[in-house]
Amino acid sequence: MTPKARPESVTRRLYRAAACLLAACLAGLPLTSAAFCPGPVSVQVLGSGGPIANNSRASSGYLLWIDGSARLLVDAGGGSFARFGNSNAAITDLDAIALTHFHADHSVELPAYLKSAWFTSRERPLPIVGPSGNKAFPGLSLFMQRLVGKDGGAFQYLSGYLTGGEGFFKTPLYETDADGREPREILKTPHFSLYAVGVTHGPVPALGYLVETDGLRIAFSGDQNGDNPAFGKMIAGADLLVMDHAIPENADRVAANLHARPGEIARLAESAGVQRLLLSHLMPRSERVLSESLTLITKRYQGRLTVAEDLMCVPPGSGGD
Numbered sequence: 563m564t565p566k567a568r569p570e571s572v573t574r575r576l577y578r579a580a581a582c583l584l585a586a587c588l589a590g591l592p593l594t595s596a597a598f599c600p601g602p603v604s605v606q607v608l609g610s611g612g613p614i615a616n617n618s619r620a621s622s623g624y625l626l627w628i629d630g631s632a633r634l635l636v637d638a639g640g641g642s643f644a645r646f647g648n649s650n651a652a653i654t655d656l657d658a659i660a661l662t663h664f665h666a667d668h669s670v671e672l673p674a675y676l677k678s679a680w681f682t683s684r685e686r687p688l689p690i691v692g693p694s695g696n697k698a699f700p701g702l703s704l705f706m707q708r709l710v711g712k713d714g715g716a717f718q719y720l721s722g723y724l725t726g727g728e729g730f731f732k733t734p735l736y737e738t739d740a741d742g743r744e745p746r747e748i749l750k751t752p753h754f755s756l757y758a759v760g761v762t763h764g765p766v767p768a769l770g771y772l773v774e775t776d777g778l779r780i781a782f783s784g785d786q787n788g789d790n791p792a793f794g795k796m797i798a799g800a801d802l803l804v805m806d807h808a809i810p811e812n813a814d815r816v817a818a819n820l821h822a823r824p825g826e827i828a829r830l831a832e833s834a835g836v837q838r839l840l841l842s843h844l845m846p847r848s849e850r851v852l853s854e855s856l857t858l859i860t861k862r863y864q865g866r867l868t869v870a871e872d873l874m875c876v877p878p879g880s881g882g883d
């Protein structure tokens with residue numbers, strides 16, 4: 563195995579930030595989004611797309627920035643890891659990773675984040691939160707065993723993350739009951755508290771999250787059809803709801819069992835009194851009719867509405883950025 567890197571110097575960090583800005587320039591990405599998110603609290607979109615490859619949207623991933631440091635990663639879909647590099651976030655700053663469910667477009671790059679972390683100075687544990695399983699999907703513990711387990715894990719050379727030691731920091735697993743219909747506090751870190759509740763995403767065990775930090779409440783829907791009233795209760799008065807918008811209003815029953823229609827998104831955001839709604843997880847079928855969907859949503863939801871783009875920084879609340 564490669565020798566472990568020494569902690570990064572200040573000069574090296576500055577050099578890396580400059581290189582990041584230059585890379586963003588060359589890639590045509592907006593410079594304002596290519597580095598740290600400003601302000602006390604902000605959500606940065608790492609991936610605003612769904613499972614279909616797209617030239618401007620990676621699959622799901624979000625960073626919660628608090629006072630200039632990325633403290634929480636929500637989901638690790640395809641392409642989010644590269645966007646994490648664009649964001650100039652440091653994996654050593656993360657207090658936790660929270661996965662909403664184990665569809666590939668939300669979880670496939672977790673090993674890439676773990677491998678990357680090995681080359682940092684991080685020693686403190688990095689908790690990982692995720693749903694329990696069913697017959698069709700593994701729960702978080704089995705998912706991690708199959709990924710990095712010592713006996714037969716696909717990336718068993720990273721098995722030290724499950725136990726700690728041998729140059730690895732530990733990744734304590736917080737497998738959370740996806741059938742539970744009452745919100746629970748899962749984690750309390752020095753920077754935020756994380757709550758979760760099971761949500762309906764067709765046959766897939768899935769969680770919706772709420773983060774409380776510095777008096778602000780920030781919610782992540784994950785993929786869900788919006789039918790669990792406990793999610794709406796949990797996020798009541800949220801300053802920001804990051805909501806998947808994957809289907810049009812006329813979607814068929816199968817799709818609408820997996821995802822919330824625009825009308826359902828509007829109902830959820832309005833009834834929960836959400837201050838700012840960020841629509842993400844866009845797919846061709848939802849993006850094609852986006853203006854009609856936005857018209858429909860704003861008929862009912864009067865708060866601030868934003869459509870996600872990769873690397874966008876989104877402060878909570880209804881005021882200006």
Ligand SMILES: [Zn+2]
Binds near residue numbers: 668
């Ligand atoms: Zn999904």
